[in-house]
Amino acid sequence: MKDHRQSLYAEVTQRIIAELEAGRLPWVQPWDASQCACTMPSNAMSGRSYSGINVLILWGAGVEQGFTSQRWLTYRQAEQAGGHVRRGEKGTVICYADRFTLRDGADKAQSEDREARTVAFLNRFTVFNVDQCEGLPEALKSLQVSADPIVAVEAVDAIIRASGADVRIGGGEAYYSPVQDYVAVPPQAAFHEPINWYRTALHELGHWTGHTSRLGRDQSGKFGSAAYAREELVAEMASAFACASLGIVPTVRHADYVGAWLPVLRADEKAIFRAASAASKAADFLLSCGEAQA
Known part of the structure; x- marks a missing residue:
């Protein structure tokens, strides 16, 4: 898990460094190069906005592939919505950070009447832009409109x-x-x-x-x-x-x-x-x- 986690940190960081060295700021570039409306990336099913490093990852993917929307969903969510990801489409890897408590550590902490030590972990999962899908309801595919x-x-x-x-x-x-x-x-x-x-x-x-x-x-x-x-x-x-x-x-x-x-x-x-x-x-x-x- 450690090597997997470190490789993800390194992979994203090197990508950001390359953008900065090229004179591009990942939090500015999307509005110069993409046809997408000025908005935060969000999950097409839940409507929940992504946060942290995932904002930069998804903005960057939108620019690179010229997506017209910042709505994203997993392969399974596309199927649940009645559609599917087009064959051959490559997803965008984003990450989820959380913490967990080791069972042995929790038992020991309880016996010593103290808080258990938690361990941070970083998991990666793949999402697809609605532009990469077919058969989705129109409500999920409709273009986002920028605010007045x-x-x-x-x-x-x-x-x-x-x-x-x-x-x-x-x-x-x-x-x-x-x-x-x-x-x-x-x-x-x-x-x-x-x-x-x-x-x-x-x-x-x-x-x-x-x-x-x-x-x-x-x-x-x-x-x-x-x-x-x-x-x-x-x-x-x-x-x-x-x-x-x-x-x-x-x-x-x-x-x-x-x-x-x-x-x-x-x-x-x-x-x-x-x-x-x-x-x-x-x-x-x-x-x-x-x-x-x-």
Whole structure:
């Protein structure tokens, strides 16, 4: 199991590194190269959105194969829906992380009145895009429609209001201050495209979610350090995931950080998995603020 797990970590990490070295960001590229609507990938049967590293894997597969949808399902789900995967189609491998408790360890922990130690495991399974299937109900095959940009912008405003974040508009820099717990964003007039104000605000709010009173990420890293690069990676993807969920096309905000991210990913094959997981949690935190106000 160990070799299997490590090979999956290495395989995905090398793929992400290759994209970054080529100047492509896996959380931005889909909206430049694919005909697919701007959205998060989801399971066609349950409607549940995929999260973490699987978002990057499925976005990448959608771009590479030119799929028109970000709806996915397993071979068995396609049959349960009344259709089937076309002969010769190759699925996309995604992963599922969880933890289990060894039976001997659980018995010993119980006798010693303590929590049992759990062991992490990573399983891979295969999904297919609805474009790779035949005979599916029209409801599963229908094209996804992007959200109205105006509505999407209103949704970000709602998130900012409901979050209770101290957002200070003004000045010439966008940043988050962990010590004073506030977000600073230049006025919208300072941006060449007004929509970029919202993308930037979501990036800084991504940092804001990491405060010790919220999701509690390590934000102690100084500029240029590995810890700083890891937090920037989380905020970048958190903004992209939130944007895609709201129908706003993600774009690169800090392209100059790519050089700092690469050493982090090369040094730790699990780093992109951790960052993507943290980004999903951050995006979900922000989106739940907007849902609470709705």
